[in-house]
Amino acid sequence: AQSVTQLDSQVPVFEEAPVELRCNYSSSVSVYLFWYVQYPNQGLQLLLKYLSGSTLVKGINGFEAEFNKSQTSFHLRKPSVHISDTAEYFCAVKAGGSARQLTFGSGTQLTVLP
Amino acid sequence: SQTIHQWPATLVQPVGSPLSLECTVEGTSNPNLYWYRQAAGRGLQLLFYSVGIGQISSEVPQNLSASRPQDRQFILSSKKLLLSDSGFYLCAWSSGTSGRESSYNEQFFGPGTRLTVL
Numbered sequence A: 001a002q003s004v005t006q007l008d009s010q011v012p013v014f015e016e017a018p019v020e021l022r023c024n025y026s027s028s029v030s031v032y033l034f035w036y037v038q039y040p041n042q043g044l045q046l047l048l049k050y051l052s053g054s055t056l057v058k059g060i061n062g063f064e065a066e067f068n069k070s071q072t073s074f075h076l077r078k079p080s081v082h083i084s085d086t087a088e089y090f091c092a093v094k095a096g097g098s099a100r101q102l103t104f105g106s107g108t109q110l111t112v113l114p
Numbered sequence B: 001s002q003t004i005h006q007w008p009a010t011l012v013q014p015v016g017s018p019l020s021l022e023c024t025v026e027g028t029s030n031p032n033l034y035w036y037r038q039a040a041g042r043g044l045q046l047l048f049y050s051v052g053i054g055q056i057s058s059e060v061p062q063n064l065s066a067s068r069p070q071d072r073q074f075i076l077s078s079k080k081l082l083l084s085d086s087g088f089y090l091c092a093w094s095s096g097t098s099g100r101e102s103s104y105n106e107q108f109f110g111p112g113t114r115l116t117v118l
Helices: none
Strands: A003-005 A010-014 A019-021 A024-026 A031-038 A044-050 A056-058 A064-068 A073-078 A087-095 A108-113 B003-007 B010-013 B019-026 B032-038 B044-052 B055-058 B065-070 B073-078 B087-094 B113-117
Touching: A003 A087, A010 A019, A019 A108, A024 A073, A031 A064, A031 A073, A044 A056, A044 A064, A044 A073, A073 A087, B003 B087, B010 B019, B019 B032, B019 B087, B019 B113, B032 B073, B044 B065, B044 B073, B055 B065, B073 B087
Parallel strands: A010 A108, B010 B113
Antiparallel strands: A003 A024, A019 A073, A031 A044, A031 A087, A056 A064, A064 A073, A087 A108, B003 B019, B019 B073, B032 B044, B032 B087, B044 B055, B065 B073, B087 B113
């Protein structure tokens, strides 16, 4: 079975500053990794995903994430955040070749301050 | 294009009352369907998933049940709600034609239903 740990439940950051949201996973098999964003009272939207290939993945809204197999991490980064990036961010993992479920982390609330 | 609908958007119910939340998907056939619950301050917990009509897998024992009476319809139910059933319920779908085992089909989420049990 796989698990996901998001170390920071809340991350406040000033507008135009860089941000990193941390995600670590554990799995005994190869995995696919995802970041989703959830705006207040809305469903989840996929930001980016790592399936294979280049370990640096670029997503929507200027976000990117780097898959680090040795550290079992998939941290999300953005060089300059906007007020509109305020939302909750979820890291998720799916074991390759397994059933169809995603395992989610507990989420990180990103608050961008003016 | 594919779309996913959930209703109602919000619901306030007394303890002990029944529940029925509906999710429908348009623009695809034979999707995999999922129900998740998001409790305050916690991540998403998978409750049920379905790979076809009448086929339901339950991930956690609980007060809820799910049914799939039609290919693109997924219903979450309860006979008697508990206070602990409060939360944000999300339905999701993914393509049912996954091809090779190593391939992945992205999950697309609905707008969610906010359930408050009083």
